[in-house]
Amino acid sequence: MTMNETGGEATFADLGLRPELLQVLSALGYEEPTPIQREAIPPLVEGRDLLGQAATGTGKTAAFALPVLQRMAGPGAAGPVTLVLVPTRELAIQVSEAFHRYGREMGARVLPIYGGAPIGRQLQALKRGVDVVVATPGRALDHIGRGTLDLESLRTVVLDEADEMLDMGFADDIEAILASTPEDRQTVLFSATLPPRIDGIARRHLNDPVRIEMGHKAAEGGQTTPLVEQSAYLVARAHKPAALGRLLDIEAPAAAIVFCRTRDEVDQLTETMNGRGHRAEALHGGMDQEQRDRVMSRVRGGTADLLIATDVAARGLDIEQLTHVVNYNVPSAPEAYVHRIGRVGRAGREGVALTLAEPREHRMLKAIERVTGQRISVERLPTVADLQARRMELTRAALEECLLQDDLGPFHVVVESLTDEFDLMEVALAAVKLAHESSGAALDEQEIPEVAPRTVDKGRGRREAGPGRERAARAPAGGMARLFFSLGRSAGIRPQDLVGAIAGESSLSGRDIGAIEIADRFSLVEVPQDAADEVIAALRRTTIKGRRPTVRRERDMRERR
Numbered sequence: 001m002t003m004n005e006t007g008g009e010a011t012f013a014d015l016g017l018r019p020e021l022l023q024v025l026s027a028l029g030y031e032e033p034t035p036i037q038r039e040a041i042p043p044l045v046e047g048r049d050l051l052g053q054a055a056t057g058t059g060k061t062a063a064f065a066l067p068v069l070q071r072m073a074g075p076g077a078a079g080p081v082t083l084v085l086v087p088t089r090e091l092a093i094q095v096s097e098a099f100h101r102y103g104r105e106m107g108a109r110v111l112p113i114y115g116g117a118p119i120g121r122q123l124q125a126l127k128r129g130v131d132v133v134v135a136t137p138g139r140a141l142d143h144i145g146r147g148t149l150d151l152e153s154l155r156t157v158v159l160d161e162a163d164e165m166l167d168m169g170f171a172d173d174i175e176a177i178l179a180s181t182p183e184d185r186q187t188v189l190f191s192a193t194l195p196p197r198i199d200g201i202a203r204r205h206l207n208d209p210v211r212i213e214m215g216h217k218a219a220e221g222g223q224t225t226p227l228v229e230q231s232a233y234l235v236a237r238a239h240k241p242a243a244l245g246r247l248l249d250i251e252a253p254a255a256a257i258v259f260c261r262t263r264d265e266v267d268q269l270t271e272t273m274n275g276r277g278h279r280a281e282a283l284h285g286g287m288d289q290e291q292r293d294r295v296m297s298r299v300r301g302g303t304a305d306l307l308i309a310t311d312v313a314a315r316g317l318d319i320e321q322l323t324h325v326v327n328y329n330v331p332s333a334p335e336a337y338v339h340r341i342g343r344v345g346r347a348g349r350e351g352v353a354l355t356l357a358e359p360r361e362h363r364m365l366k367a368i369e370r371v372t373g374q375r376i377s378v379e380r381l382p383t384v385a386d387l388q389a390r391r392m393e394l395t396r397a398a399l400e401e402c403l404l405q406d407d408l409g410p411f412h413v414v415v416e417s418l419t420d421e422f423d424l425m426e427v428a429l430a431a432v433k434l435a436h437e438s439s440g441a442a443l444d445e446q447e448i449p450e451v452a453p454r455t456v457d458k459g460r461g462r463r464e465a466g467p468g469r470e471r472a473a474r475a476p477a478g479g480m481a482r483l484f485f486s487l488g489r490s491a492g493i494r495p496q497d498l499v500g501a502i503a504g505e506s507s508l509s510g511r512d513i514g515a516i517e518i519a520d521r522f523s524l525v526e527v528p529q530d531a532a533d534e535v536i537a538a539l540r541r542t543t544i545k546g547r548r549p550t551v552r553r554e555r556d557m558r559e560r561r
């Protein structure tokens, strides 16, 4: 089954979720299930096993969290009923937070368990009783070994981002954990990619699973119009409003629609953009018909130049003047992207589609490219200098237009009286400055930090230093720092031990880690420059293969460059 084939308009209520969950989803401003949720929730509620291909951004977390909560008998059971295994601490926290959010009306007790956090607090929480445990494999095994994580009452095991867990060398840990869970459990596996190793796990541990794959089908001819110019920008969540403002300033669209995920996001962003001097209007499913009509007439009449909307509210709208579609987040499925960008570039007019993506969502852009068969070029966000240059250009264009209008007569007297005292060039410069500033172009802008995608291209892969390799000759890859670990081959260290420790203890994921070199008595690992200090601090608190390593930046790096 592919997402293309269903694509119905099922609501969360149609998926058979309990009132407490529906209430929370509506309070969160979720208007409708994403495609993966439409497909995954009903079989998971029935108790089926599932193998799902889903990247971050598709709504996969709710796709497994909601059915787990739906099936929960209510708090008070003996041990945890659900175990979610995730590759990193960062994801453990995110997934726990999602369970908390969705399960708050039901009083669901959720506990994240990951290395690096004090084990005492985890032990206390486990003793008090929890319903859902979200854990990294290493720490989960630790607790199982100590007898502090009892898996007898488990009903569901979820392997989230399974491909990443395998990449990080957790295959054996996962096998060991699954072996300690009840045979009749429900098993759910989500993975951004489905390489043969994932199929192997699915064959061994999933029982007649429902399979959900992202549509690989190319869009039917002409669905996306070739006249839409498509680009994407990688930006951290905190900088998204500034990034949107910057892009709109540069693009200066006649009218644009900005798509958000939830009602709350629409409301907040509308307020922010109005605060930045845009004329933005919100449109979402929480508004009645009269309110929506009012908004649409302001957009059509040109009193608003920015429509900020959810997919549901914007469905079926046809707005003549639209030149730009902005995806404030990567849409939850390629099909949604196709529908959104179909709003511009109609009737032979050119359109522009801009997508803001968080680094983790980079993969989703690739999935969209596969489905549309069109390229989305990932661009650098405009800098303050770009913006200033563009504003100068706009001022120049405005002056040129004014010169061509030939109605400057009344101003002669001003210029003439000034030229008694000043040079003509100086007078012109002062006039340009005034025009430039009065266009609001003197705003104090700050640079938006650049971020790299959270995927490492395989070519840069990891390698061990062979006996003949002259490691000192090589500088770290751009943007990377090389860390020294005082443990090497003689301590039995393998690349996966280092990857597992770093990803388990810090916010990095396996894919963020660059080349690894293992020598007899020490190892060198490349990590992103801006995460180096965090990794050092985290790794100093931990042990690898039972030993506490010295970790520091490689000392002679600077001389070598």
Ligand code: AMP
Pocket (backbone or CB within 6 Å): 029, 030, 031, 032, 033, 034, 037, 055, 056, 057, 058, 059, 060, 061, 062, 261, 262
């Ligand atoms: P995920 O792919 O699970 O990382 O989710 C991506 C984001 O989408 C998260 O911020 C969720 O809160 C949000 N989200 C998930 N499902 C929905 C939905 N049905 N409607 C709106 N937002 C959603």
